[in-house]
Amino acid sequence: MSTEPTGIEREVRPLSRVSIDGAPVTYIVVLAAVAAALAFVPFSTLLAFGGSFPISQGVFPLIGWLLGPVGGALASGVGRFAGAFLAPLTGGPIPLISAWSAAVGGFAAGAMAPREGRRWWWVPLTGLFLALWLALVARAVLVNGVALGIVLMYTLVNWSSILLFALPTRTLFVRWIEGDNLGLLSLGLFLGTWTIAGLSHLAASSPYYFIYNLPAEVMIPLFPIIPMENAFRGLIGAVIGAGVITGLRAIGLVKPTQATY
Amino acid sequence: MSEPLAVVDNVSYQYPHAERFALTDLSLTVGRGEFVGLIGPTGAGKTTLCLAFNGIVPQFYGGRFFGYVRVAGLDTLESPVSALARHVGQVLQDPEIQLIATSVENEVAFALENIGLPRAQMRERIAWALDAVRLSGTESRHPSELSGGQKQRLAIAAGLAMRPNLLVLDEPTAQLDPVGAQEVFATVHELNRELGIAILLASHAAEELAEYADRLVLLAEGRIVTQGTTDEVYSQVDLLRQHHLRPPQVATTFYLIGGGRPDGRIPVRLDDGLRAFERLNGNLCPQPPDLPPPVSHPDPPLLSVKDLHHTYPDGTQALKGVSLDIHPGEYVLIAGQNGAGKSTLIRHFLHLLEPTAGVVRVGGEDASARPTSALARRVGYVAQNPDSQLFSRTVGEEVAFALHHLGYAEDEVERRVVENLDALGLLPERERHPFALPKGDRARVVIAAILALEPEAVIFDEPTTGQDYQGAHHILEISRRLHQMGKTIVVITHHLYLMPGYAERVIVMGRGTILLDAPIRQAFHDLETLGATYLTPPQAVILAQALARHAPGSGADAYPLLTPEEVAACVVGGEG
Numbered sequence: 001m002s003t004e005p006t007g008i009e010r011e012v013r014p015l016s017r018v019s020i021d022g023a024p025v026t027y028i029v030v031l032a033a034v035a036a037a038l039a040f041v042p043f044s045t046l047l048a049f050g051g052s053f054p055i056s057q058g059v060f061p062l063i064g065w066l067l068g069p070v071g072g073a074l075a076s077g078v079g080r081f082a083g084a085f086l087a088p089l090t091g092g093p094i095p096l097i098s099a100w101s102a103a104v105g106g107f108a109a110g111a112m113a114p115r116e117g118r119r120w121w122w123v124p125l126t127g128l129f130l131a132l133w134l135a136l137v138a139r140a141v142l143v144n145g146v147a148l149g150i151v152l153m154y155t156l157v158n159w160s161s162i163l164l165f166a167l168p169t170r171t172l173f174v175r176w177i178e179g180d181n182l183g184l185l186s187l188g189l190f191l192g193t194w195t196i197a198g199l200s201h202l203a204a205s206s207p208y209y210f211i212y213n214l215p216a217e218v219m220i221p222l223f224p225i226i227p228m229e230n231a232f233r234g235l236i237g238a239v240i241g242a243g244v245i246t247g248l249r250a251i252g253l254v255k256p257t258q259a260t261y
Numbered sequence: 262m263s264e265p266l267a268v269v270d271n272v273s274y275q276y277p278h279a280e281r282f283a284l285t286d287l288s289l290t291v292g293r294g295e296f297v298g299l300i301g302p303t304g305a306g307k308t309t310l311c312l313a314f315n316g317i318v319p320q321f322y323g324g325r326f327f328g329y330v331r332v333a334g335l336d337t338l339e340s341p342v343s344a345l346a347r348h349v350g351q352v353l354q355d356p357e358i359q360l361i362a363t364s365v366e367n368e369v370a371f372a373l374e375n376i377g378l379p380r381a382q383m384r385e386r387i388a389w390a391l392d393a394v395r396l397s398g399t400e401s402r403h404p405s406e407l408s409g410g411q412k413q414r415l416a417i418a419a420g421l422a423m424r425p426n427l428l429v430l431d432e433p434t435a436q437l438d439p440v441g442a443q444e445v446f447a448t449v450h451e452l453n454r455e456l457g458i459a460i461l462l463a464s465h466a467a468e469e470l471a472e473y474a475d476r477l478v479l480l481a482e483g484r485i486v487t488q489g490t491t492d493e494v495y496s497q498v499d500l501l502r503q504h505h506l507r508p509p510q511v512a513t514t515f516y517l518i519g520g521g522r523p524d525g526r527i528p529v530r531l532d533d534g535l536r537a538f539e540r541l542n543g544n545l546c547p548q549p550p551d552l553p554p555p556v557s558h559p560d561p562p563l564l565s566v567k568d569l570h571h572t573y574p575d576g577t578q579a580l581k582g583v584s585l586d587i588h589p590g591e592y593v594l595i596a597g598q599n600g601a602g603k604s605t606l607i608r609h610f611l612h613l614l615e616p617t618a619g620v621v622r623v624g625g626e627d628a629s630a631r632p633t634s635a636l637a638r639r640v641g642y643v644a645q646n647p648d649s650q651l652f653s654r655t656v657g658e659e660v661a662f663a664l665h666h667l668g669y670a671e672d673e674v675e676r677r678v679v680e681n682l683d684a685l686g687l688l689p690e691r692e693r694h695p696f697a698l699p700k701g702d703r704a705r706v707v708i709a710a711i712l713a714l715e716p717e718a719v720i721f722d723e724p725t726t727g728q729d730y731q732g733a734h735h736i737l738e739i740s741r742r743l744h745q746m747g748k749t750i751v752v753i754t755h756h757l758y759l760m761p762g763y764a765e766r767v768i769v770m771g772r773g774t775i776l777l778d779a780p781i782r783q784a785f786h787d788l789e790t791l792g793a794t795y796l797t798p799p800q801a802v803i804l805a806q807a808l809a810r811h812a813p814g815s816g817a818d819a820y821p822l823l824t825p826e827e828v829a830a831c832v833v834g835g836e837g
Contacts (some may be wrong), residue, residue, distance in 0.1 A: 008329075009325060012320070012338070071591035182654070184279065242654070243654060251696055
């Protein structure tokens with residue numbers, strides 16, 4: 001450490017004070033553009049609805065960790081919405097629902113860290129996700145007559161994510177992502193992305209279920225596919241996230257105040 | 262000094278996560294209409310200081326900031342960057358990264374639109390700014406169609422349109438060829454003299470700064486070491502060397518001779534130096550120096566092209582019938598203006614480009630029939646921008662990357678990684694992120710990764726771009742070591758003054774053809790051919806030719822000297 005300077009220390013404020021919840025607008029715009037650009041890359045066939053979903057689904061949680069909940073929701077939501085029109089092949093049946101699920105993912109990821117004054121944000125979020133999941137299960141079992149076991153298997157990714165989000169695993173993943181150990185950082189990114197992508201998936205699949213009322217015959221083939229897809233989202237989050245986060249730490253760019261890394 | 266325009270008052274700054282301060286207790290004043298040159302080794306804090314004038318430091322980067330910077334009365338911590346931009350224009354090193362619009366006119370209009378200037382005034386300002394940088398007539402062209410020098414002048418015009426009082430330029434010529442650099446310096450000089458815009462220009466271009474700047478500030482480790490007129494600063498050769506800086510060659514020459522001007526001072530500009538030679542008439546060594554003959558290489562060529570043509574898909578004819586043999590163990594310099602075809606030529610050796618016509622051979626084999634991965638084992642290629650070749654998370658992984666992909670055993674990979682990192686002084690940095698290292702070190706990481714493949718030839722494409730004098734020599738020393746190990750070295754550079762002592766043979770290219778292929782002493786003194794491809798010979802060469810003119814009965818090529826040391830050795834006694 002060098003010797004302390006003789007001049008008067010000044011308060012340093014973020015760039016031109018144009019920031020949202022501590023995330024510079026420039027960062028939000030750039031990451032929204034990244035999310036939109038990644039919409040061009042199809043990732044896997046969307047079996048139930050046709051088309052395919054974009055690789056960007058693996059980075060919405062990362063965007064939330066980089067920008068915090070509000071910036072993350074904005075960048076993910078705007079990027080996904082723009083991407084749905086720029087690349088309709090990955091836009092999903094209803095672009096607004098795609099954008100909503102991306103925004104929810106960005107927000108939930110940003111809210112994982114127990115920051116000052118936001119320590120309990122996970123509680124209403126868990127309530128929201130639980131309500132979405134219960135609504136889907138109730139609709140499937142009570143209205144459409146699908147066996148509960150089938151619905152539980154169909155929504156495995158969703159309810160496992162709710163559990164991982166509600167339990168202390170949420171803060172454990174945050175600690176790993178904020179730590180220096182590269183292995184734990186990658187693991188935290190993988191499991192964190194699994195959790196958030198599962199919640200984001202729920203935010204879309206619940207309203208979609210009310211529209212499409214998928215029968216049990218469609219749900220059963222999806223049992224292995226949905227978890228596999230979510231694992232791939234986790235892998236994307238871990239691979240891209242580890243590179244981005246170690247790079248950001250190395251170059252020392254201003255860190256948004258609510259960021260988790 | 263003229264009325265102060267920008268005042269840096271006891272400023273210290275520390276980047277986030279940085280251990281040391283980038284600037285420490287720094288005070289500086291730039292007067293209205295002044296042209297201040299900022300010099301210093303890499304890491305001295307020049308870029309940080311440049312960014313402090315428009316508030317980017319610290320408003321964008323954060324960190325700890327002490328003291329005050331005021332420009333036109335505005336405190337750079339209290340005023341938003343958008344307000345400061347009306348007073349301070351900023352031009353960065355790389356022209357590519359600062360142009361964003363789809364036409365020249367839109368590029369200049371961008372900032373004006375952001376401050377809501379009425380349309381009529383905007384049009385007037387665009388015309389004025391483009392005229393000031395001599396880009397009138399290019400309004401509707403896409404910026405990517407411009408040359409490097411034109412792009413940098415466009416960046417200047419974009420800043421100029423805001424009618425700033427101060428133009429800050431951070432290494433604006435580092436990425437340009439000599440013509441582009443000359444264009445930029447001439448434009449900046451004109452803006453300073455005719456419009457009275459104050460200039461703060463950070464650069465390693467010693468000869469140009471000596472020519473144009475009013476005052477120089479030498480920065481090292483974030484502190485001002487000395488400041489004064491260009492004569493005062495550049496004549497302190499020992500001090501400059503102590504800080505790994507290069508004075509103009511004319512200054513070094515007369516420093517070694519001991520004096521030169523009637524007042525006993527060292528000349529720092531070429532015209533002063535040539536006048537000083539007139540006064541030295543009679544003190545010249547009577548015989549041309551005994552110089553070693555060019556080295557010959559009898560082995561069959563390692564790299565060879567015959568009647569090579571290459572035409573890009575847009576119709577640009579980059580190579581027009583080039584024939585060339587490079588033998589094992591040669592050290593070859595390829596020089597020429599941007600667009601001469603240098604990079605196009607060497608990319609053929611790695612099969613990165615397919616010949617339109619002609620034959621390319623590597624070690625006697627047809628390169629077009631070999632995959633790039635196979636050729637990369639024989640020919641290492643260090644690209645101009647090292648950053649474009651870095652993608653791993655740690656320095657060690659970067660060096661190991663190709664080895665893993667080529668199927669080497671783990672212990673062999675480890676051996677080569679350790680050996681090459683150690684050879685390049687990077688072993689302590691093995692676990693660091695490549696982008697956490699300074700640019701010079703990043704270039705060394707790329708070199709280490711290439712050397713790990715143990716190639717027979719190494720091609721360095723503009724390896725000294727963006728490096729300070731020490732960094733440039735460090736890289737060239739690596740090339741010399743490799744050459745001494747028997748490897749074939751090809752270097753592409755515009756910086757001819759760096760190459761004596763390294764290159765043996767020079768290939769001068771222009772417009773897709775070879776204009777000259779000769780030993781370095783002959784090539785550097787062929788001013789006509791160098792001029793044809795807009796290359797500037799080192800000042801020592803010009804001084805040597807002046808020496809020859811003054812030596813009784815000798816021709817212009819009687820003294821094929823290349824360095825200040827050689828020229829000074831030919832002057833007997835001197836005036837000092």
